Amino acid sequence: MSDRVVTQALCWRVERGDGVMVALTDHDRDLVVDGILHRAAPGMTPSAVVRGEGLEADTMEVTGALGAAAFRRDDLVAGRWDGARVVMNAVDWGDPARAAVPLGEGRIGEVELTAEGFTAEMRGAQARLERPVTEATSPACRAMLGDARCRVAMAPRRRFARVLACVDERVTIAAGGDPPGPVDDAYGEGVLRWFGGGNTGLTSAIERSVGAVLTLRAPPVFAVAAGTLVEVSEGCDRRLATCATRFGNVANFRGEPFLPGIDLLTRYPGG
Template sequence: MSDRLLTQALCWRVERRDGVMVALTDHDRDLAVDGVSYRAAPGVTPSAVVRAEGLDADTMEVTGALGEGAFRRADLIAGRWDGARVAMLAVDWSDPARGVVPLGEGRIGAVELGADGFTAELRGVQAMLERPVSEATSAACRATLGDARCRVAMAGRRRFARVVAWEGERVTLDRTEPVADAYGEGVLRWFGGANAGLASAVERSDGAVLTLRAPPAFAVAAGTLVAVVEGCDRRLATCAGRFGNVANFRGEPHLPGIDLLTRYPGA
């Protein structure tokens, strides 16, 4: 047993939502485990894994140094690592094929940046139990355009375009919108340039000009390839007039609310 303890190494695999995967280990040399090469990362230090016996969420933290390696300050600020899936395991570094012990998996939660390092919180799958189990009523639709509840076909509502000009939150494309404010409340996904892999929320659109809710994380060069996805303002009138999808509207616009007595003068 003592030999196993002396030759134990911790490995963790991080998979970003844009498909990028990083595999690291606290050992002093790279390890190959189940066909995956785990790179030695002496500057990344995990805390103890807190495992709960009940339904409380498993948590741990990872502290690391910022640099030009796997975790760069600009990428953390841009949100490239937000919600990334993390799987942890322990191996015998003297013979990685002899035995692999899974320690758990989860997703990256809060990230704190310091002067020359970062601390990332890892939340286990039990954290999903903290979400509300039922929805609150609302006048606006609670579905997302094109999801399983909305059921609007999105195949013809995603279009590729190239950036003609960029200034702050305003992005001008080389093609115009199909209908007025078609991309308002939609998404612009970056397929090229420094922002590749990121997505920006669109506040409104007017012809070929899109106004984003926040400026892109990195500078945008003319000719950058993007994909724009139509949006919806979640109002019943829009659902009926533009999409013809009232049967799947997930809101209660006619349900009286707490402001019922103050809606009309003299009430």
């Protein structure tokens, strides 16, 4: 039986979509791994990493306390950590210069808040294999306005504006943010990005708009003060008629509006 003390520590790096990164370790002091300072996080308790030989997704859960600088309740509730990239390594804390042993990589999935703290699930890269292989047909366009498949130029369809008032889901922006031309519901199905206040870095889906009055699909996570800077992007209802008349982009329409649906099987003569 060996009398050597195991000098192994677990390190993980969490990278949010907005560029914020947190590096932590379960060691009792900070470690520098690959030039990155990993803060000691005794309140963070990772579970065993479940890895399979097949195609099933690797899973792990991390339980931690709230209130620390790394993970705050407000950020978790706002969804800032949803889908964050997680990279895990095992290192020799007695010799940090030695190469780290990679244990896994994935994305944060479900986050559960409790009275004591939070529990976050990490899903491995194999979780991508659970997605549908091909797209299903649909009468509406499956592309997002302005993406690589749609190809509509979005630069002239985005604009910054100041918030005049925000009551629940209804946001009124300054007149300078009105869409050009007599377009009804120009921002409907669009996106509002927050550049000020507690919602900075978050996005809100716009359900519909009437001039400079926007109705969001859900109220902002945090209170909004008058004068907050936002960016609003025009939206599209994904119908062929809209694609043709408003955007002149039928060549890139990604839908099948004339494909018979399943209701064809229920039709009968005279019906």
